[in-house]
Amino acid sequence: MATLSALEKSGALVTLQQYSLLVSQLHTKGKDFETFETGSVLLVAEDSQSGQKFEVKIDKDSLRGDEDDIEVSFQTYKDKQPQKTPFLPRMAFGMKMEDGVWKLNEIQVTVRIPLADPDFLKGMTEAIKARGAVATATPMLNQASMSQGSLTSFGSDASVLSAMQSILKAENTYSNTYSAIGYTCTLSDLDGFGGGAPNEHQAMLIPSGLASGKKFGYVYTLSGCAGAPATSFRLVAVPGANSLGRRALCSDQSGVIRSSADGNPATCIAGGVPVQ
Numbered sequence: 001m002a003t004l005s006a007l008e009k010s011g012a013l014v015t016l017q018q019y020s021l022l023v024s025q026l027h028t029k030g031k032d033f034e035t036f037e038t039g040s041v042l043l044v045a046e047d048s049q050s051g052q053k054f055e056v057k058i059d060k061d062s063l064r065g066d067e068d069d070i071e072v073s074f075q076t077y078k079d080k081q082p083q084k085t086p087f088l089p090r091m092a093f094g095m096k097m098e099d100g101v102w103k104l105n106e107i108q109v110t111v112r113i114p115l116a117d118p119d120f121l122k123g124m125t126e127a128i129k130a131r132g133a134v135a136t137a138t139p140m141l142n143q144a145s146m147s148q149g150s151l152t153s154f155g156s157d158a159s160v161l162s163a164m165q166s167i168l169k170a171e172n173t174y175s176n177t178y179s180a181i182g183y184t185c186t187l188s189d190l191d192g193f194g195g196g197a198p199n200e201h202q203a204m205l206i207p208s209g210l211a212s213g214k215k216f217g218y219v220y221t222l223s224g225c226a227g228a229p230a231t232s233f234r235l236v237a238v239p240g241a242n243s244l245g246r247r248a249l250c251s252d253q254s255g256v257i258r259s260s261a262d263g264n265p266a267t268c269i270a271g272g273v274p275v276q
Helices: 002-010 012-028 118-140 148-153 155-177 265-271
Strands: 031-035 041-047 052-064 067-078 081-083 090-098 101-110 218-223 234-239 248-252 258-260
Touching: 155 218, 155 234, 155 248, 234 265, 248 265, 258 265
Parallel strands: none
Antiparallel strands: 031 041, 041 052, 052 067, 067 081, 067 090, 090 101, 218 234, 234 248, 248 258
16 A cells, blocks of 8 residues: 555556556457466466467465465466576565555565577577667668658657657568557567567567657557558657647658647547658
């Protein structure tokens, strides 16, 4: 309760609502979630389209009076076969009884990085190559409507435009690579976390900082990925809480980036002015 109260006072509690939005997006893309009250498996997330499954397993449960330490590990599957993901962490959740309800009190995270593992080295080098290719190709994206001069005229927001371009380029690469899925409306799909080769859930196309949805004082959101495969999407960049007075940006599968001076993404989508 002390944590929830502090988050609410700071305004950060609203951010937690993004998790609900993420789950909704995953459901619309054919992913199913299931949680279990008993047994060694805590959570299962399965994508029937790709044949991938993600499990959270309970390795240890130590109950001591009004405290309970729960250690969990993670396992991914592809077509029912376990996948080697040396990066995935092990986590321990410290639960504490408060007013008759078990509540999260502490989190411990341990990450094992096998530096000499061939699969890890392969995944790392492929990720570096993929991101390098995006960085090289980004200046060429939408050159007809986004010249170098337009970046300069946009002033201090040139870095935001570059971030938009990186996401747009990544979306095109993603839809071409995973044609059965099309475009994605989950930014984390464009990122990469874990070992192994790039896939539809860790395409390794943009840096993790940008995939978090917050960069250069802006919040980036994808939406509108309807159909299978998805043939369209919408990208908006909205000024964050500390960036009031800056314009909103928006784009879609056309690659044309527009802006609205009022900072409202709805205004940008409805009639934004192409960035000059």
